[in-house]
Amino acid sequence: MPLSKLVFKPGVNRDQTNYASEGGWYDMDKVRFRSGYPEKIGGWQVETFEPYVGAARLLFPWGLTSGGSLLCVATSEKIYVTTGTELYDITPLRDTFSTPDTDNCFGTTDGSTTVLVTIAAHGGGEGDYVTFSGAVAVGGVIAADLNTEFKISNVTTNTFEITVANAATSTVAAGGGTAIDAEFQISIGNATGVVGYGWGAGTWGRGTWGSSTAVPIYDQARLIFADNFNDDLIFNIVDSSIYYWTYDATFSTRAVLMSSLAGAIAVPQENDIILFAPSGHLLSFSCTEYDPAATPPDYAGAHNQLLIRWANVSADTGPDPTNWKPELTNTAGFLYLQSGTMIMTAFHSKQETLVWTDISLSALQFLGTQEVFGIQEIANGISIIGRNAIASANNVIYWMGNDKFYIYNGRVDTLPCTLRQYIFGNINRNLGQVFFAGTNNQFNEVIWFYCSATATEIDSYVIYNYSDNLWYFGNISRTAWVDAGIYEYPLAAGDTWVYAHELGHDDGQPLGAAPLPINAFIQSADVDIEDGDKYMLIRRVIPDVNFTNSDTVDSVTGEPLNPEANITVGVRNFPGAASASTNASGVSTARPITTSSATINQYTNQVFIRARGRQMNFRIESSDLGVQWQLGMPRVDARPDGTRS
Numbered sequence: 001m002p003l004s005k006l007v008f009k010p011g012v013n014r015d016q017t018n019y020a021s022e023g024g025w026y027d028m029d030k031v032r033f034r035s036g037y038p039e040k041i042g043g044w045q046v047e048t049f050e051p052y053v054g055a056a057r058l059l060f061p062w063g064l065t066s067g068g069s070l071l072c073v074a075t076s077e078k079i080y081v082t083t084g085t086e087l088y089d090i091t092p093l094r095d096t097f098s099t100p101d102t103d104n105c106f107g108t109t110d111g112s113t114t115v116l117v118t119i120a121a122h123g124g125g126e127g128d129y130v131t132f133s134g135a136v137a138v139g140g141v142i143a144a145d146l147n148t149e150f151k152i153s154n155v156t157t158n159t160f161e162i163t164v165a166n167a168a169t170s171t172v173a174a175g176g177g178t179a180i181d182a183e184f185q186i187s188i189g190n191a192t193g194v195v196g197y198g199w200g201a202g203t204w205g206r207g208t209w210g211s212s213t214a215v216p217i218y219d220q221a222r223l224i225f226a227d228n229f230n231d232d233l234i235f236n237i238v239d240s241s242i243y244y245w246t247y248d249a250t251f252s253t254r255a256v257l258m259s260s261l262a263g264a265i266a267v268p269q270e271n272d273i274i275l276f277a278p279s280g281h282l283l284s285f286s287c288t289e290y291d292p293a294a295t296p297p298d299y300a301g302a303h304n305q306l307l308i309r310w311a312n313v314s315a316d317t318g319p320d321p322t323n324w325k326p327e328l329t330n331t332a333g334f335l336y337l338q339s340g341t342m343i344m345t346a347f348h349s350k351q352e353t354l355v356w357t358d359i360s361l362s363a364l365q366f367l368g369t370q371e372v373f374g375i376q377e378i379a380n381g382i383s384i385i386g387r388n389a390i391a392s393a394n395n396v397i398y399w400m401g402n403d404k405f406y407i408y409n410g411r412v413d414t415l416p417c418t419l420r421q422y423i424f425g426n427i428n429r430n431l432g433q434v435f436f437a438g439t440n441n442q443f444n445e446v447i448w449f450y451c452s453a454t455a456t457e458i459d460s461y462v463i464y465n466y467s468d469n470l471w472y473f474g475n476i477s478r479t480a481w482v483d484a485g486i487y488e489y490p491l492a493a494g495d496t497w498v499y500a501h502e503l504g505h506d507d508g509q510p511l512g513a514a515p516l517p518i519n520a521f522i523q524s525a526d527v528d529i530e531d532g533d534k535y536m537l538i539r540r541v542i543p544d545v546n547f548t549n550s551d552t553v554d555s556v557t558g559e560p561l562n563p564e565a566n567i568t569v570g571v572r573n574f575p576g577a578a579s580a581s582t583n584a585s586g587v588s589t590a591r592p593i594t595t596s597s598a599t600i601n602q603y604t605n606q607v608f609i610r611a612r613g614r615q616m617n618f619r620i621e622s623s624d625l626g627v628q629w630q631l632g633m634p635r636v637d638a639r640p641d642g643t644r645s
Helices: 420-424 429-434
Strands: 025-029 032-033 035-038 045-046 058-061 071-074 080-085 087-091 092-099 105-110 114-118 131-133 149-151 157-163 170-177 181-185 225-229 232-237 242-245 271-276 282-290 298-308 311-316 316-322 335-336 343-348 353-357 360-366 375-381 390-393 396-400 407-409 411-415 434-440 447-448 460-464 470-475 481-484 492-494 497-501 522-523 537-540 565-572 580-582 598-600 606-612 615-622 635-640
Touching: 025 470, 032 460, 032 470, 045 481, 058 481, 058 492, 071 225, 080 242, 080 580, 105 271, 105 565, 225 353, 232 271, 271 311, 282 343, 298 343, 298 375, 335 429, 343 390, 390 447, 396 447, 434 481, 447 470, 470 615, 481 522, 522 598, 537 565, 606 615, 615 635
Parallel strands: 390 434
Antiparallel strands: 025 522, 032 035, 045 497, 058 071, 071 080, 080 087, 092 181, 105 114, 105 170, 114 157, 131 149, 131 181, 225 232, 232 242, 271 282, 282 298, 298 335, 311 316, 343 353, 353 360, 360 375, 390 396, 396 407, 407 411, 434 447, 447 460, 460 470, 481 492, 492 497, 522 615, 537 606, 537 635, 565 580, 565 598, 565 615
């Protein structure tokens, strides 16, 4: 019998059974499709700057007027700006205490690195950061060990504890001098979401404000939105204030409240999302109302979750993001959405700003009239699973809903997905607030990163290839992503590091550690002969695998490399039966399909095996350093071998 080509439809389909998906791919990890053929994804390397603290939820790059570029890394605990090899902490200060409040505020215990700090009504919370300066040695703890940044613990109204680098040599109840300054940074937030009780029970963003439940739920994680104003950075933490960081080439300054800037007026005090409109107006969504009867200069009213406000743009001087007071002589203003109970998020498309509520999608459009902006509802009865679960590619908007994917290209439609049941059947909706989307335009991909059903942090991804209309998926731990553009490679955050993706072929490790291999595989659905009426006998496989772009030399040892992959032919007699596999010497086993059958390289001509069954599947995988492969059209020598039941 002549050889048979194994030709599988590109993409993965998990919304059918394995047997019903005959002729396609069924399982995979860290594999993409290029021109319809599967290949191992590119690797990643750790960026050269030091690790951040907390869970990073935002990577925001912007270009400087001088031609350079900056990257904001915003986490659940800190706000950083980076350029080159350094991370600079620009986290705003909440409060500063000095003499007499801080006089002799340190208490030491002989032999302990724990120092008790007494500052009346300090306002700090568990895990917050404080920086001391001006202290002198106390209890054998030198001044340098006190005049630095600390994470506070064991907090009471008037005290907290810090841990110093070296243990005290004596017990002192109160010391440290009378020239101490204590700078408290804004409070840290939740990394993902913590168990609590109240609004939103069961799923983020559901329920009514003030509702409560006896069932534990997940509270709001710290999410950050940012935009640049020329060289400067403007950002807000969800349900908090707007902050402004003035670019300083020495990176020696922190961000400050926008409301503290000279001339600032009526700046919203609570904001969920901020971004600049193409017209130059700084927009705030779900924020405090402007109340002309309230105390200036804030004029702060109640927090309205359906309110959109925008700052002034002057005809003479351009955008003025500090002036939010609506007047007849400026363009600051506001409007309210009429559909839904709260604004979930907002995102720019080419000609409009899209605004999601819990049940609708509307378009905010610049009118250029006295009203400045107008709002038009374009869809109702839709959902969005998280504030950052949106991406744009080729002027088309994609987002993840609570149980399906959506697309907007002038109209809203459900995006057909061959993985819909698989993805939404294994998802932790309680953490939907931290799910996020990104693009990898080099490969025509929209990516959603999400938490699987039992995960407490993002561990999975699903990709839509919009050029080939394909879906594929895998597992990886990333908490923020930004596509290549200002930076040469896509950047992603995870495990306290920022990674450059599609760079090399391996899992790059921090601190100079040797890279690890990326374990990548793809496995087909079952195929059979004559609808499974007959057995097939498989005697050999002729592989067709391209290793062209693999590393030829080990980057650490300098030794030559011979890139390899493993292929497996699995057989079974019934769709519900356990799969058997055949190893390189032709011995059939009853082990799961993950057992390798043969190791191949660029020069492998054929692999002789012996496997018999009604159905077969094919798998290729790699787990070595420096390997990059693409599968073509392997062939099998398979022939009918009886009809025994």
